[in-house]
Amino acid sequence: MKRTGFKKKPTKPLKRTKLKKVSKQSISKLQRELWQECRRVADILYKPDCYTCPAKNLTGSNKQLGHVPYPKSTLGANLKYDMRVLRWQCFACNINKGGQGAEAYKRMLREEGKAYMDKLEADRQKSVKAYDYYLELLETYRTYEK
DSSP: OOOOSSOOOOOOOOOOOOOOOOOOOOHHHHHHHHHHHHHHHHHHHSOSSOSSSSOOSOOGGGOEEEEOSSOGGGOOHHHHTOTTTEEEEOHIIIIITTTOHHHHHHHHHHHHOHHHHHHHHHHHTOOOOHHHHHHHHHHHHHTOOO
16 A cells, blocks of 8 residues: 555546537538528429530439539538529539539520629628528528429
8 A cells, every 4th residue: 555644535526517508400400401402492493404514314313413613612601502503413523523613614604694703703702600591591492492
């Protein structure tokens, strides 16, 4: 037995109380729901044809909703789920060819015009509080019907 000058008293672990947290849906769950709504709305708004190549009647895993003409990583919360930048793409264009942003930009510029593209670019610079914006966007998309 070790000799010490003082005998240690047994200590009880501190009792931790949990803070009362306002119950909120997690942002990842909200994003998953929002993505499903985006896919549903895209089915209503756009034909199932690849936006960047001649592939037609996309189905299954070949039918992907891509961020066109910008990569998702460069978009803020206000544009990640915005239907103005979401278009159907085939697997080859969206994954293997990185979305083909240049082709998509040219087509979008031709179809929508310079003013539309300038507005998109201006919106890319804006920032919003993601959680609140996603809730608002989810409610908007749920009102879309065929």
